[in-house]
Structure formats: C-alpha cells, structure tokens
Amino acid sequence: MIRYPGGSSPKPKxxxxxxxxxxxxxxxxxxxxxxxxxxxxQYYIDKDIAVITKRPTPINVVKVDYSRGAIITNAYxxxxxxxxxxxxxxxxxxxxxxxxxxxxxxxxxxNITLHQIQHLKRVLKHGGIAFFVIRFEAFGETFLLDxxxxxxxxxxxxxxxxxxxxxxxxxxxxKESYIPRLFYLEVIDSVYF
Amino acid sequence: MIRYPGGSSPKPKxxxxxxxxxxxxxxxxxxxxxxxxxxxxQYYIDKDIAVITKRPTPINVVKVDYSRGAIITNAYxxxxxxxxxxxxxxxxxxxxxxxxxxxxxxxxxxNITLHQIQHLKRVLKHGGIAFFVIRFEAFGETFLLDxxxxxxxxxxxxxxxxxxxxxxxxxxxxKESYIPRLFYLEVIDSVYF
Numbered sequence: 001m002i003r004y005p006g007g008s009s010p011k012p013k014x015x016x017x018x019x020x021x022x023x024x025x026x027x028x029x030x031x032x033x034x035x036x037x038x039x040x041x042q043y044y045i046d047k048d049i050a051v052i053t054k055r056p057t058p059i060n061v062v063k064v065d066y067s068r069g070a071i072i073t074n075a076y077x078x079x080x081x082x083x084x085x086x087x088x089x090x091x092x093x094x095x096x097x098x099x100x101x102x103x104x105x106x107x108x109x110x111n112i113t114l115h116q117i118q119h120l121k122r123v124l125k126h127g128g129i130a131f132f133v134i135r136f137e138a139f140g141e142t143f144l145l146d147x148x149x150x151x152x153x154x155x156x157x158x159x160x161x162x163x164x165x166x167x168x169x170x171x172x173x174x175k176e177s178y179i180p181r182l183f184y185l186e187v188i189d190s191v192y193f
Numbered sequence: 194m195i196r197y198p199g200g201s202s203p204k205p206k207x208x209x210x211x212x213x214x215x216x217x218x219x220x221x222x223x224x225x226x227x228x229x230x231x232x233x234x235q236y237y238i239d240k241d242i243a244v245i246t247k248r249p250t251p252i253n254v255v256k257v258d259y260s261r262g263a264i265i266t267n268a269y270x271x272x273x274x275x276x277x278x279x280x281x282x283x284x285x286x287x288x289x290x291x292x293x294x295x296x297x298x299x300x301x302x303x304n305i306t307l308h309q310i311q312h313l314k315r316v317l318k319h320g321g322i323a324f325f326v327i328r329f330e331a332f333g334e335t336f337l338l339d340x341x342x343x344x345x346x347x348x349x350x351x352x353x354x355x356x357x358x359x360x361x362x363x364x365x366x367x368k369e370s371y372i373p374r375l376f377y378l379e380v381i382d383s384v385y386f
Contacts (some may be wrong), residue, residue: 051315053275056251059265072252072268082246086279088288091320093281122244127284 033100033135033142037085040180044089050185052087052094055080081115089185090193093128095120096147100135106161107134109154117154120147129192133174133184134167143171144187226293226328226335230278233373237282243378245280245287248273274308282378283386286321288313289340293328299354300327302347310347313340322385326367326377327360336364337380 037054044050058081063074083097097116101107123130130147145162149170153162172191175183230247237243251274256267276290290309294300316323323340338355342363346355365384368376 045315048315048318051312051319051321056249058249059252059254059268061252070270072270073266075252075265075268077263077265088286088316088319088321091286093284093286093321095281119244122238122241123281125241126244126281128244128281128286 033098033133034084036142036176036181037098037133037184040182040184041085041087043180044185050087050089050094052085052089054085055082079113079115081113082119083116089129089188092192093123093126094130094188095123095128096131096133098133098135100137100142102137103161104136104138104164106163107136107167108161109150110160112150112154114154117151121151124148124151129188133182134171136164136167141168142174142176142182143167144174144184144191145171146191226291226326227277229335229369229374230291230326230377233375233377234278234280236373237378243280243282243287245278245282247278248275272306272308274306275312276309282322282381285385286316286319287323287381288316288321289324289326291326291328293330293335295330296354297329297331297357299356300329300360301354302343303353305343305347307347310344314344317341317344322381326375327364329357329360334361335367335369335375336360337367337377337384338364339384 034054041050041052041054044052058078059075060078061072061075063072065071065073083095085098086093086095088094097112097120099107099111120130124147132145132147132150133142134145135142145167149166150162172187174187177183227247234243234245234247237245251271252268253271254265254268256265258264258266276288278291279286279288281287290305290313292300292304313323317340325338325340325343326335327338328335338360342359343355365380367380370376
C-alpha cells in the first residue's frame with residue numbers, strides 16, 4: 001500500500017511552474033508518462049475509484065532453463081496489438097494508449113500501429129470509452145484525446161501526425177499533481193458522463 | 194483472418210460424445226482451455242460481437258542483449274495479479290479467469306491468488322461482470338461461475354475447493370462447438386442481460 005500525501009492541490013490549467021514548493025517538479029514528472037499513469041491507477045484502485053490496469057508487455061518466450069527454476073534465457077519483445085491500459089470505471093469499459101513526444105508542433109502517429117487503431121475502433125463500437133493520453137514533454141502538458149480523432153487522422157494517407165493545436169483544441173488538458181500524478185478520471189467524468 | 198466452418202452446430206447440454214462426425218472431439222478440445230477461449234475470443238472479434246483479449250503473461254526482464262537486436266537473455270515469469278481475460282461486450286466491462294481441473298469431485302482454489310480475488314471484488318464493485326470459466330476435464334464440461342461464488346468460497350479458512358455439484362448448481366454449462374469453441378457469451382446474455 002502506497003502512502004499518499006494529504007492535501008496535494010492540483011495545479012491550475014496552463015499555469016507555468018515557477019518556484020513551486022513541491023517535491024516533484026513538473027519537469028521531472030514529465031519524464032515518464034507510463035510511471036505517472038501507473039501511480040495514478042494504483043491511487044484509483046486504493047481509493048476504490050476505478051480498476052484500471054496496464055497490460056503486461058507481450059514477450060515471446062523461446063527458451064526456458066528449468067534447471068535453475070524457470071529462468072527465461074531466450075525471448076523477445078512483441079508489438080502490443082491492443083493498447084497499454086484498460087479497465088472499469090463507473091460501470092463503463094475504458095481503454096487507452098499513452099504516448100509522449102518531445103516534438104513541439106505535432107503528435108506523430110508513427111508509433112501507433114494499425115492493430116491498435118482497429119482495436120480502438122472496435123472498443124468504441126461495442127460501447128467502451130476509448131482515448132489517448134498524449135504528453136507534450138516540451139510544454140509539460142498532457143491531454144486526453146478521444147480515440148475517434150486519432151482514428152480519423154490515421155485515415156489520411158499523407159497525415160503522419162496530429163498538429164499540437166488540434167490536440168489542444170479537440171483534447172482536454174489533464175490536471176497534474178503529486179498523487180495522483182494525472183487526474184485523468186476527472187476529464188472522463190466531464191467528457192463522457 | 195481465420196476461416197470459420199459454416200453451420201457448426203453446438204452440442205446439446207450434457208450430451209455424451211459418441212461417434213460424432215466432427216474434426217475435433219470433445220476430448221481433444223478439453224485438453225487446452227486457454228486455446229479454446231483464445232479461439233472463441235478471436236471469433237467474437239472477427240464477427241464484431243465483442244472485444245475480449247488475453248492479458249499477456251507478466252515477465253520480469255532482467256537482461257537484454259541489444260547487440261543481437263534486443264534479445265532477452267535473462268528474465269522470469271511473474272504471478273498474474275489480476276486475471277487472464279478482460280474486455281467489452283454490449284457496453285459492459287467483462288473480466289474473468291479460466292481454470293481447468295482433472296479432479297472429479299471439486300474445483301481447487303489453490304491456484305487462485307488473493308490478489309485475483311481482490312481484483313474481481315473490485316470489478317464487481319465498479320459495475321463490471323466478473324466470473325470464472327471452470328472446466329472439469331474428466332467430464333468434458335465447462336461452466337461459467339459468477340465470481341461472487343468463488344470470492345465467498347475463498348473466505349472460508351477450511352474451504353480449499355468448491356465441490357463439483359456446487360459449481361454445477363450455481364454455474365452455467367457453456368455450450369461447445371468447433372468455432373467458437375465455447376459459447377460463453379450466450380451464457381453472459383442469459384445471466385447478466
């Protein structure tokens with residue numbers, strides 16, 4: 001069980017982080033989106049708010065040495081054919097992929113696979129909530145963007161990325177704090193419920 | 194894309210399999226519950242009925258050899274702290290664990306972890322559908338049992354298993370066929386909708 005510091009106040013939208021008396025600066029936090037989401041998910045589980053978990057990275061195991069107690073000695077990483085996270089919140093199915101970029105002008109679609117797009121389309125079709133969590137590291141901003149926008153952008157043959165301003169306009173800025181790192185369920189509340 | 198044979202007729206409940214002109218006998222099918230579920234899930238995805246996927250086995254990677262193109266040379270299996278399967282069907286979140294047993298008298302709880310029980314409790318609390326798929330290999334019978342029964346049985350200190358007759362009485366026999374191997378969404382339809 002993680003101990004959560006009490007009274008952590010989320011920073012207001014678009015506020016610049018200057019001389020804030022916090023343990024973790026926004027700059028530090030921004031370094032690892034996956035860790036931020038995992039910590040937020042653990043908070044949501046411990047506080048009995050939602051059950052959202054990370055799918056383990058799929059690994060193809062080639063060889064296992066049982067003489068040393070099942071040590072994997074030969075294996076390789078496989079591409080995730082679905083998304084990184086899914087779970088249940090307020091009775092609804094949630095499914096999302098998290099990506100961060102160092103770029104300032106756009107969110108590149110190059111490391112999103114067709115399988116992931118197809119998976120998210122299906123989730124939407126069957127009544128789930130599907131979205132992307134997109135962090136622009138240069139600005140320390142993290143957005144929640146409905147999967148439909150990314151699915152649409154993925155269609156255009158020449159469109160290899162989504163401009164920053166489109167993410168900002170169609171997405172929703174996620175408030176950040178110490179714990180949970182990312183208040184993304186607040187956005188879910190206001191956008192989907 | 195898998196090609197599905199047309200007109201596969203599910204076998205009636207409790208029917209003994211004798212001289213049936215099918216490619217796969219019930220005895221053969223029964224050997225691998227996980228494979229049967231994976232094939233059923235792929236059918237449900239391809240037929241646009243549901244999106245239910247297997248969580249990859251969590252593996253702790255200790256050492257990777259990048260000189261040979263990211264070959265994992267030292268790693269070990271970790272215990273699944275959640276369940277094997279989850280997804281979305283008719284707008285609802287589904288979460289389940291599949292187990293088969295060679296025993297004839299009871300379903301042993303020994304290889305279900307406290308973490309899994311806690312996870313399923315949370316899923317139920319947040320409005321998800323949580324259950325077990327339990328196969329008795331000796332009888333070639335596979336049941337869908339709501340997680341609440343297993344959670345309850347897990348409470349009793351002396352109760353290390355659930356008697357076969359309790360699984361049969363409280364659970365629901367899943368029809369089997371060639372494709373999908375297990376008609377478990379039919380049971381979901383009748384029990385939860």
